[in-house]
Amino acid sequence: MNQNESLSMLRKLMLEFAGQTGLSPQGKPLRRYLWTDAFAVCNFLELYRRTGDDSFKSLALLLVNQVHEQLGRHREDDARTGWISGLDEGEGRRHPTAGGLRIGKKMNERGLADPLDEDLEWDRDGQYYHYLTKWMHALNRVSVVTADPVYNTWARELARTVHARFVFTPPALNRQYIYWKMSIDLSRSLVPTMGHHDPVDGFITYSQLQAIAADTSPQLRRRPDLRREIAELDGICQGKSWVTDDPLGIGGLLCSACQVAQMIGSGYFQRHDLLEALLNDALLGLEAYAARNSLVLTAEHRLAFRELGLAIGMHAAERLSGLLSEKKELFGDRDALRQHADSLMRYKPLIETIENFWLEDSARKANTWREHLDINMVMLATSLAPDGFLQSS
Numbered sequence: 001m002n003q004n005e006s007l008s009m010l011r012k013l014m015l016e017f018a019g020q021t022g023l024s025p026q027g028k029p030l031r032r033y034l035w036t037d038a039f040a041v042c043n044f045l046e047l048y049r050r051t052g053d054d055s056f057k058s059l060a061l062l063l064v065n066q067v068h069e070q071l072g073r074h075r076e077d078d079a080r081t082g083w084i085s086g087l088d089e090g091e092g093r094r095h096p097t098a099g100g101l102r103i104g105k106k107m108n109e110r111g112l113a114d115p116l117d118e119d120l121e122w123d124r125d126g127q128y129y130h131y132l133t134k135w136m137h138a139l140n141r142v143s144v145v146t147a148d149p150v151y152n153t154w155a156r157e158l159a160r161t162v163h164a165r166f167v168f169t170p171p172a173l174n175r176q177y178i179y180w181k182m183s184i185d186l187s188r189s190l191v192p193t194m195g196h197h198d199p200v201d202g203f204i205t206y207s208q209l210q211a212i213a214a215d216t217s218p219q220l221r222r223r224p225d226l227r228r229e230i231a232e233l234d235g236i237c238q239g240k241s242w243v244t245d246d247p248l249g250i251g252g253l254l255c256s257a258c259q260v261a262q263m264i265g266s267g268y269f270q271r272h273d274l275l276e277a278l279l280n281d282a283l284l285g286l287e288a289y290a291a292r293n294s295l296v297l298t299a300e301h302r303l304a305f306r307e308l309g310l311a312i313g314m315h316a317a318e319r320l321s322g323l324l325s326e327k328k329e330l331f332g333d334r335d336a337l338r339q340h341a342d343s344l345m346r347y348k349p350l351i352e353t354i355e356n357f358w359l360e361d362s363a364r365k366a367n368t369w370r371e372h373l374d375i376n377m378v379m380l381a382t383s384l385a386p387d388g389f390l391q392s393s
Contacts, residue, residue, distance in 0.1 A: 043389070137392075197242060250310055351383070
């Protein structure tokens with residue numbers, strides 16, 4: 001698919017998403033979901049960048065507002081009302097992320113007296129750490145594209161709140177962990193285990209927010225400082241392996257590696273060791289995933305958004321490889337980085353294989369596509385035009 005065709009499909013997918021989720025035209029019941037909307041904001045910004053059409057920037061800003069107004073407040077089926085931060089209306093609008101943001105699941109969160117049902121918990125509301133970091137990234141992208149520092153400030157306020165509530169030290173253990181899922185008001189853990197990649201995701205995302213703030217106005221530099229939170233996450237990351245054979249997880253590692261490479265390339269970051277570890281573990285996972293040969297299955301036995309997460313990650317690997325070549329002086333004499341990047345590029349054909357499969361009308365008629373329609377559409381759009389999401393500055 002050439003550039004014009006990918007732009008046309010990006011526009012088609014995102015306008016359809018806007019219509020079916022109540023974004024534009026407004027009037028339908030809103031269907032806001034934090035993970036999907038984070039990618040969607042980046043896609044609208046990419047449409048704005050590539051077309052110069054202000055309506056796409058307006059859609060990105062409207063989506064940010066809808067997410068804050070809906071997912072920053074208590075649910076309609078909840079006895080509680082108002083901003084989940086507890087702030088009054090005026091302060092809540094000035095600081096819409098101060099209490100975190102709901103996932104956007106259809107079912108309300110588990111009650112205090114309700115036993116944990118692991119299957120049902122997937123369908124219940126609350127707050128996910130890894131969704132919140134994606135929203136921080138989206139807000140940061142808005143701040144960069146619009147040159148409005150308030151979005152970066154909201155992202156850092158979100159990081160400060162989330163970190164304070166999600167990061168904990170278990171009794172009798174001398175190291176910190178991160179809750180995977182918390183209640184809507186962040187008062188209690190709903191799933192106490194730690195997400196595999198949550199520590200490194202948070203570390204890189206916080207570092208991005210801090211880097212953007214360092215390059216902007218003195219006024220923004222005085223806003224929430226995340227150095228302590230970054231140091232704590234760095235400590236949680238120590239000694240961890242990031243290897244996974246899940247395609248979405250592999251894609252996430254490659255996107256994280258691309259973000260690290262961009263920060264190194266800008267001269268802000270010196271964590272070559274982290275970049276090497278991410279590439280090594282992503283490559284190990286990719287080799288295991290490819291060996292399963294699951295891309296020959298029918299659409300009914302595949303999950304598009306997970307595969308498309310891998311395709312986005314391979315786009316990130318491609319950009320990272322280019323950055324290593326363009327800025328050799330900043331990456332030093334590190335043969336392992338170049339070798340890992342070259343090895344990853346052997347899997348570049350996966351991008352076309354995954355995208356072409358899900359561009360077929362017959363694949364998008366499968367139940368597995370329709371059951372996850374919003375996230376599938378948005379992730380396909382991101383894979384076709386990934387720079388809106390992959391750029392960090």
